[in-house]
Amino acid sequence: MSKTSSRTGTPILLKNLLLLEPSFGETRGGYEILIEGEKIREVSDTPIQSASADLVDCAGKVVMPGLIDSHVHSMHSEVFTRRLEEVPLTLASARGAKRLKDMLDRGFTTVRDAGGTDWGMKQAVEQGLIPGPRLFIAGRSIGPTGGHSDGRSRTNPGYPCLCCNGQAFLRLIVDGEDAVRKAVREQMRQGTDHIKIMVSGGVASPYDPLMSEQFSDAEISAAVEEADAFGRYVAAHAYSASAITRAVTLGVRTIEHGNLIDEAAAALMAEKGAYVVANLVAYVAMKERAADYGMLPEMLEKNEMVIEGGYRSLEICKAAGVKVGYGSDLLGALAEDQSREFSIRAEIQPTIDVIRAATTIGAEIVRRPGQLGTIAPGAWADLIVVDGDPLADVTLLEGQGRHLSAIMKGGAFYKNRLGKGA
Structure with missing residues (x-):
C-alpha cells in the first residue's frame, strides 16, 4: 500500500471496475473513468482511448464518490x-x-x-x-x-x-x-x-x-x-x-x-x-x-x-x-x-x-453540486475504491477504511493498494 498526495500531471485511466454513481441508484459494470489533473475528464461504458494515461486496474472493485x-x-x-x-x-x-x-x-x-x-x-x-x-x-x-x-x-x-x-x-x-x-x-x-x-x-x-x-x-x-x-x-x-x-x-x-x-x-x-x-x-x-x-x-x-x-x-x-x-x-x-x-x-x-x-x-x-459527490465529467476527482458493493453491505464503508483499496482526492491517490496494470 502507498499513501501519497503527489500529482504527476499524467492522466489516470481507471479500468475493470463497478461504478456506484449515486444518481444511478445501483452498481453498474463496464465503465471506465479518465482523470486529468484534479478533475474527471470522462466516464464511459465503452473503452476510453488515452495513450498517455497511467492505467489502473481496479480488479472489479466498486468505485464511488468520496x-x-x-x-x-x-x-x-x-x-x-x-x-x-x-x-x-x-x-x-x-x-x-x-x-x-x-x-x-x-x-x-x-x-x-x-x-x-x-x-x-x-x-x-x-x-x-x-x-x-x-x-x-x-x-x-x-x-x-x-x-x-x-x-x-x-x-x-x-x-x-x-x-x-x-x-x-x-x-x-x-x-x-x-x-x-x-x-x-x-x-x-x-x-x-x-x-x-x-x-x-x-x-x-x-x-x-x-x-x-x-x-x-x-x-x-x-x-x-x-x-x-x-x-x-x-x-x-x-x-x-x-x-x-x-x-x-x-x-x-x-x-x-x-x-x-x-x-x-x-x-x-x-x-x-x-x-x-x-x-x-x-x-x-x-x-x-x-x-x-x-x-x-x-x-x-x-x-x-x-x-x-x-x-x-x-x-x-x-x-x-x-x-x-x-x-x-x-x-x-x-x-x-x-x-x-x-x-x-x-x-x-x-x-x-x-x-x-x-x-x-x-x-x-456545501453548494458544490456536480463538483463533489458524483462520478461525472467536470467533477473533482474525489473517489474511493471499495472492496465490495456497499449497496449490498454498507458496513464496507466502516472499519476505519480497511475495506478501501484506494482513496483519491483531487486526482491524486492518497491511498492506493491497486497498483498499475492494463
Whole structure:
C-alpha cells in the first residue's frame, strides 16, 4: 500500500471496475473513468482511448464518490469540551490535524466543520502540509449567554479568556443584534464558508434546557442578513420543532440535528428548500461511552431525550421531501465511530438513500453540486475504491477504511493498494 498526495500531471485511466454513481441508484459494470489533473475528464461504458494515461486496474472493485460528512468538529478533541481549557493551542492544533487525517483515512474526502476549525487549518490542508479532506468551515460557533455555546461552570460569573487554550477555536458568546452582526462579520473576515449559530438547547452543554430557544428573532435575522450579504449562509443548531420553525422562517438554510422536528416544521423546510443534517451516531456513541470521558449526567439525560426522535426525524423528513445530509458530530475519542452512521441509518432507510446523504446531498449542502459527490465529467476527482458493493453491505464503508483499496482526492491517490496494470 502507498499513501501519497503527489500529482504527476499524467492522466489516470481507471479500468475493470463497478461504478456506484449515486444518481444511478445501483452498481453498474463496464465503465471506465479518465482523470486529468484534479478533475474527471470522462466516464464511459465503452473503452476510453488515452495513450498517455497511467492505467489502473481496479480488479472489479466498486468505485464511488468520496464521502462527505456535513457535520464534524475537528477541533473538539475532548468529549467533555470544558477539558479543553487545559489543552494548549499547539496541542489542540496537533490533535485537530490527526482527526482530519483519520477522516480522510475513512474515505471522507470532504467535510463540513460545524464549529471549531479555522482558516489556518484549512490552508494547512490545501497547501499539503497535513493530510485531510476538503474543508468547508464555520469558524467559531456563535451563541448567547447561557446557551449551547456557553460552556462555563455555574460558579464562573465572567467570561473566561479563551485565547490561550483549546477552547479558543470553538465558540463565541454574544448578545444583542449588533453584537451578532459583528461576530458574523468577524467570522467571515476570517475566511469561513458558512456561519453556525445556536437557536436551541443542546445535549453537550450542561445547563441549558434542551427545549429552550436561544437568540431573539432580531438576532437570528441579523446573522442571516450579514451572511447573505457576504454570499454565505447560516446553519443553526436546533432540536425542537418550534426552534426549527423560527430559524427557517427567518432564513436559516440548514438545520443541524433536528431530532424533534414535526410534520409542520418539515413542511416549512421543504417549502423553503432548507436542509437537515442528521447525526444519529453521536447520540448512540454518547449513550454507550461518553460517561467514560467525563460527560456529565445532566448531559446524558438530555441525550436520552433525542435518541428516538432522531430516527423519527428521518421518516418525517422523507415524507415531507426534506433532504437530509450525513453528519457525525462526534466529540473527542468518539470520532472513531464516524462511519458508523451508515449502518445506523440503514436500519430504517434504503442504503442508497444513506449513500446519497453522504455524497450528492452533501455536495448540495456545501453548494458544490456536480463538483463533489458524483462520478461525472467536470467533477473533482474525489473517489474511493471499495472492496465490495456497499449497496449490498454498507458496513464496507466502516472499519476505519480497511475495506478501501484506494482513496483519491483531487486526482491524486492518497491511498492506493491497486497498483498499475492494463
